[in-house]
Amino acid sequence: MNTKRDTSRDGLRNKVETYVLTHFKPIWNFIQSNNALRKITNKTLINNAVYKIPTRPYAFSTKSPYTSWESLTDRSYSGLHLPPLDWKPLTQKNYIGINLTPAEKFEKNLPPVEDLEALYKKKNGETIYSPKSTLIFPYFVQWFTDSFLRTDRENHLKNISNHQIDLCNVYGLNHTITEMLRSHQGGKLKSQIINGEEYPPFYYDENGQPKEEFKGLPHQVTNEFVNKADSFPPEKRQKLFAMGVEVERANVQIGYVMLNVLALREHNRLCALLAKNYPTWDDERLYHTARNIVMVEFLKIVLEEYINHITPYNFHFFTDPLSFTHEKWYRQNWMTVEFTLVYRWHSMLPDTLIYDGQKIPMPDSMWNNDMIIKKGLGALFEESCSQPAAQLGLFNTPDFLIPTELASVRLGRAAKIRSYNDYREMCKYPRVTDFNQISSNENVQKELKRLYGHVDNIELYVGLYAEDLRKNSALPPLVGRLIGIDAFSQALTNPLLAENIFNPETFSPVGWEEIQNTKTLSQLVHRNIPQTGKQYRVSFYREGWQPVS
């Protein structure tokens, strides 16, 4: 079923870059043993990733197919890396030198969205598992991206986030919500203790009514504009937590809730630590400083543990934000539609998961906080890390998420996103000329050919996940490249990481020390569970995983 992929359109420079970064391990080890060399290499490689395409500000957003003051300033609309299909150029046929696929012909040739179901459905119902990643990996990705890739449910072209990794899922999307979640004592967030562990408060009171104190917390409306949470069975409903985003979203799945609970515990732990060291501080100061610290701790996990897991490189990136102060890409964040499309990893969620040693259907883990409460956070993290994620790609989406895949295709079309080949060219990959240059999987080749006829007709969302994964990588190449661009350039510009701010004065000397001592999710987990001395295995990597040479 698998043939050798035709690599003639991979691009010489891309091939060389990947080869160098995935070979010569002794040289990379030497580089990493020398602090100055490591720093300069980190900077060079990150810049090399980000400068593949033009930097912000973008000329286009989903506001209009031309540039206006509103399109340049209203960040409720998503940004666009390439002009939309309905752009009518006045002076130039191409954009930033890209020989764009003619728009009208492209749109006319798109297959009906429903026909694409065939691309996502599993072959013989079989799940392909990732050899590299554990289930905590897609859990983490869904959770942290939800703070900045927040599609407006009423207008999918809009983003209701603050365009930052601001942990709004923990702290609230805005000041009003934040106020509801704060205890206003000692800087802490409201919480409750169950079975000796700390959790957010429940959203509903004993009579099944939203608690007075949380009135105003947003709801995720369903298509029928009814609050989903109100229709849950009572036993699930009663255990929904009050957190920073829509009630339904914040409680969507145990993975999301586990990470939110972890962040809440770390916040409250830091408040106690700060209060002890700075006894004159009031609730406000404690709250804000603890939040600063928690945000940077998670930024470090994203920029180190997470990024190094997704890449197959022998060099390990590290958090050195002050190296980028002078970069041209250091501009105000603006999340793009393309960025939301490269972060839809529905196929990484298997059909089933192991819970308490038993195989259960994935949907059973949705809106089901009892699964966390009963097992406890440490043991649940360990169990999530002892089972594989599914592999990212076509023919591997669980049935219950196929409508979500099709919704993503529809979003790409509504946003008038250009062709897969246009984005390849933008990202410095040669345009493909044959289906066998995209994937080695004959089924993928055959289905793409049947649906699109010609490679120029492939739409971005489909092309992205049709590509073969890179060797030892969690991601296919174009997804990886687009993530590199947006992730680095938007995470490293977080104001907490800026010159004159990223220092012990902002975080307090005690908080600065905590930041220095935080590099992994495992550390965060072990700080925030009952201190029995037990060590749980918490890792994005499957046990025993080794890169294939």
Next chain:
Amino acid sequence: MNTKRDTSRDGLRNKVETYVLTHFKPIWNFIQSNNALRKITNKTLINNAVYKIPTRPYAFSTKSPYTSWESLTDRSYSGLHLPPLDWKPLTQKNYIGINLTPAEKFEKNLPPVEDLEALYKKKNGETIYSPKSTLIFPYFVQWFTDSFLRTDRENHLKNISNHQIDLCNVYGLNHTITEMLRSHQGGKLKSQIINGEEYPPFYYDENGQPKEEFKGLPHQVTNEFVNKADSFPPEKRQKLFAMGVEVERANVQIGYVMLNVLALREHNRLCALLAKNYPTWDDERLYHTARNIVMVEFLKIVLEEYINHITPYNFHFFTDPLSFTHEKWYRQNWMTVEFTLVYRWHSMLPDTLIYDGQKIPMPDSMWNNDMIIKKGLGALFEESCSQPAAQLGLFNTPDFLIPTELASVRLGRAAKIRSYNDYREMCKYPRVTDFNQISSNENVQKELKRLYGHVDNIELYVGLYAEDLRKNSALPPLVGRLIGIDAFSQALTNPLLAENIFNPETFSPVGWEEIQNTKTLSQLVHRNIPQTGKQYRVSFYREGWQPVS
């Protein structure tokens, strides 16, 4: 009354810079005759101005005396270049190397605000006139700064603007207001023709009631939270225009209204021009493209005609935004409290003005649009340009604006702004050690000494305007330096001037041509008055003004 000022604390580098820039005219002329040389000099001098102090993002805002996620992201609070007086440092006694004046002592030594009236009141009621600037100069400054220095009347620590030169006074502070002002036909703003000239529509209907279509236009509340406009005498009230900001603010004085009317006419003129050239465009496209063009035309006037008027240099700055794409100061705008304080040029407004050949009190020109309608825009511009502005400085504020000066002092204190000497040090001026280093005017020296006792006790707002004007300049040195920093770094980062946006594709080839052909206010005026062939004199410079050598 004037002695020689002690220049020993001016700073060697500052002296050399000023000397070089104000001498060697033949060399500067040679530089400006060569395009490449002119470009590189423009870039070097602007960078030299901006890099005097640390670049954005600022560690502090008026939100709190420490750094929080909210203080770093909530731009409704004003930025701060230096930490506020109530900052309690954890790790460092000084900030960015500045030896800050001890805060408690400083605040304790401040004289009562009312006592400062003596600093502003004219000596023997006499106005000192500017040898350089015409009355249109302060008119223009008040108008264009009002789009980004918009102090919230209910909380003076906040700024209700969008932090951009976005001509919100013409187009509205937000989308809802914009919609009220647009005719939704041919891209034009609503307008009316009186005496053959175009004006905005009146806000009140014939019965003295706000027109239905303008309900929701903001009002400027007075201290008693009553809309000021409702209390105007009917003959003034009936002529108030509906424009982009608070009704009272938009109509405040003929200077403000003249410039708003000019921008409106230019917008509607461009709409007609674009419609002729791009007949397929709808109202939306025409509106947005005309707005893009008008904004850049005014940005050019600010960056060329205006900036070159305030400086005494032999080199003339010009608009070359793409040269700065790589600069570290190219960061998201955030207006500072300090910037609002350096733009309070109340003393430049004389007690009286000449209108129709008659001397009238300045307050008569407030909320008095009939003065414009009766005379017509061209003739009124010419008359405003044939009389001098008053000179910026102490002992020169008209009586009716003295309460505004004292309010500015109070704002500086409420925002916990550091001392004048701290800001000198931040701006690379040596701290003064004696009153005669600030001003050559013995009255100024004497009054400062009486009120403050020691130069270290002088507060920023007072020190700024106590300094002697630089020779041939419209501004005193510290004001000039702070304006250079904030003006260049915030105007040149306007997204319309960014790479991939500042091009004919964004503005249309026809609009791009209009932008190239716009360098002066005079050009704008003559395009937008009845075409009788008459040339009016429109200039920031007084007739016959020559630099003193």
